[in-house]
Amino acid sequence: MMTTSHDYISDRHSIMLLTIRFDAEQNNDLKPLNLKNFNNLARRIASSPLSRPSKLLELSEAEIGEQLEIDEKSAKLIAGLLSRKHSLAIELSNLEEKGIRAISRAEPEYPSKLLDKLKHLAPPLIFYAGDLSILNNKAVSIVGSRKTSQSLLDQAHLLGEKCAQSGVTVVSGAAKGVDMHAMMGSLQNGGLAAGIVADSLKSFIRKDEISRFVRDGRLVLLSAFPPWEKFTVWRAMDRNKYIYSLSDFGIVVRSDLEKGGTWSGATECIEKNYCALFVLDLGKEERGNAKLIDMRGIPLDIDMISREPDIYRLLSGMIERDSEEEPFIGQNVKQLPLWF
Incomplete structure (x- = not known):
């Protein structure tokens, strides 16, 4: 039987x-x-006669236990969670008023890069504001420390400009400092950007300098966490894998040594091979960047960026020249059915 849009919404x-x-x-x-x-x-749903999450909505507690072959306590929990339909309706209405929507792993429009790279670790739900199709474009993530020199902030802005000129989406954590300068470098020059926020999406979208680009269809904001939940350090660390997984290449402008979110995300990217990671070569005095380069980060000279009109072509060419090295083999995780 063909899956309809109603089926996808019910799954969500x-x-x-x-x-x-x-x-x-x-x-x-x-x-x-x-x-x-x-x-x-x-996994239980997929291997049961139900086949889709939405089918649970039609069952009683006893039927849930029988169809999924689970114990009484688990069936009671699932039935209890599914009974909150009134609260769901209220929340969906509130989010719609603010221009925030949700998409689940059950839906074909869910960002394919997340499924391809994270597989079962991709978030079951993503909340977003803006045009989700921006994520289908060629993408480069640009990240760095919140507190950094004006010179490096200018370089982050330049990287964003170059992405705009090259037709490449800038992906970042939308934090103050490097992230925001890179996003604005693209947006202020007619380009596209995607911000993976760790703060409350409901609060973030109210910022005037942000909302106008969302309305223009050139900025999409995403969060794997409910839009009403506020910033936590854990969420900021967790969203790093989404930033890099949504990108074809990553660029670290500046990282502290062995501390902070930029360091944590960059080292995870290198370890898990979410994307090829470039690091601005700032010399040995910037110990964080130097260490990341030692750990397989690809050194990047900002002067090369300034001279090259197409940043995507430059980064692709550098990867090809580096391809004689033994490639890093990421985790071999079996691809699961779509909504897993």
Whole structure:
């Protein structure tokens, strides 16, 4: 039977009910499923007669236990989570008013780069504002420390300009400092950008300098966390893998040595091979950058960027010249069905 748009929406709602604590229910003792538990449930659904998450919405607690072959306690939890349809309707209405939407791994428009690179670690849900198709474009992530010199902020802005000139989307964490300068370098020059935010998406989208680019269709903001939840260090660290996974290449403008979110994300990118990682070669005095280069980061001279009209072609050419080295082999994780 052909899957309809209604099926995809129902799947999305089911996944939201299973994995999200709604803003009005912060004191509710019912604990939504974390990623590991959701994936375990997803495997059971896929191997059961139900085949899709939306089918759970039609079942009683006893039927859930029978169809999924799970114990009474687990069936009760799932039924309880799925019973919150009124809260879901309220939340969806609130988000729609603010221009925020959600998409699940069950849907074909879900960012394919996340599924290809993260597989079962891709978030079950993404909340976003703006044109999601921006992510289908060629993309370069540009990241760096919040506190850095004006000279390096100018270089981040230049990198964003070069991406705009080359028709390449800038992906960043949308944080103050390097990230925002790179995004604005692209947006202020007619380019595209994607910001993977760690702060409340509901609050972030209200900023005037941000919202106008979203309305213009040139900026998309994304979060793997509910839009009403505020910034935490853990979320800032966790979103690093989404930044790099959505990118064809990554560029680190500046990183502290062995501390901070930029360092954590860059080393994870190198280890997991989310994308080829370039690091501005700032000399030995910038110890964080120098260490990342020692760890397989590809040294990048900003003067090369200034001279080259097409930044994507430059980075691609550098990868080809570096291809004689033994390639890094990432994790060999079996590809799972789409909505897993």
